[in-house]
Amino acid sequence: MKDIAALKLYTRVARLGSFSAAGRESGMSQPQVSRMIAELEQELGARLLSRTTRAVVPTEAGKAFLLRIEAILAALDEAGQSVREGGEFHGMLRLSMPTSFGIHVAIPRLADFAARHSRLQIHLELDDRRQDLVREAVDVAIRIGALPDSASATARQIALVSRVIVASPAYLAANGAPARPEDLAGHRIIRGAAAANPLAWTFERDGESIAARVQPQFTTNDNEGAIVAAIAGLGITSTGEWECRRALEDGSLVRLLTDWTMADVPVHAYFPMGRNTRAAARALIDHLRDGIAADGRG
Incomplete structure (x- = not known):
């Protein structure tokens, strides 16, 4: 489990471009994060991150490793979910959506889902701007309006807005x-x-x-x-x-x-991690979609 924690920590450092920011997310100090990444690099025998005074960016080896590791971590999450008693999700689920959708549609429908998955922490970003979802580790975002063609393969329409x-x-x-x-x-x-x-x-x-x-x-x-x-x-x-x-x-x-x-304006759930999306994110979107349909909203 220590190795998995190091791998998860590496993905956050690589995406955030900062040891300190990754440390704040995980409740660790910057030196602790730096040490764990250094130990991971030593174990792999490869330099994963390039450290400068301005930023921390993945090396070419680090980029390739990041893509493979994120897929593996997603698969581990799926495997754990498949055998977990009661099918209850746990960990942190990050959502992003426009303020109005969150206030009027999503939040009022989250109580039942949260009660069924009491070990799941839900972090909701309400923002009408479109932030860097991968960098912010957002599992699923709500997008209102037409999507660019490049996003269609990783999006799913959940409602229509009058x-x-x-x-x-x-x-x-x-x-x-x-x-x-x-x-x-x-x-x-x-x-x-x-x-x-x-x-x-x-x-x-x-x-x-x-x-x-x-x-x-x-x-x-x-x-x-x-x-x-x-x-x-x-x-x-x-x-x-x-x-x-x-x-x-x-x-x-x-x-x-x-x-x-x-x-009518389409409402999509957008999954920035594509096929590596966590099962909890897909389940929550199913819950929202069904709730919206049952209420006849959209």
Whole structure:
């Protein structure tokens, strides 16, 4: 088990590019991490890492070793899971997803999964930005919107999100409501991170399609901020239906252009480690997908 711990530690140093950062993750000091890696290199008879004053990077031998070791560690995790009593997962599972999805969809559905796997630690990064998932050791990330072709082989669609146009009653009382998509050009627009296109919102009705050009007067990198801005009366925003459902129900937001539809937005689970993805990550995504489908959301 000591050898496995050293191998896991090496993968984190290599991915993070730092002995100190890997040490903080594992509760070890920088000298302890450095010593364990040095012992591993001595045992292998190869230099795995190149140490400079600015960074720690894998050597060519270290890169090849990293790819093989990550696959082996994933296989060991699978093997342990296959014989573990009750099929309970353990260890650390790292997730990453946009703030709104985490708050409104994922977190409310995690209680049952966490209860069944009480030895599993779940670390959730809520961030609308797309960080370096491999470097941060993220097991699975939620991505909203179209994925690049290079990601399709390691992604799985779990839901479709209905988009809506909303504004506050106060804003509408002062500025009126748009009757057609083209009328949006005369309104103040709020753009959040979930906006699929900053320049145009596309609507359809009875075979007619209109791409309404919009010029945001208020932008934010957090979609929750865009919803709060709309509630505060700063303007009109486009967002996922699930994200503003409560505000629509309590009347703090009003849905606009209800006789027009916008294209649904796909929600994918993205596995940065591909076939080396841990079983716990796949099981959690199954749990979320089934929960979303049962509630009729998306």
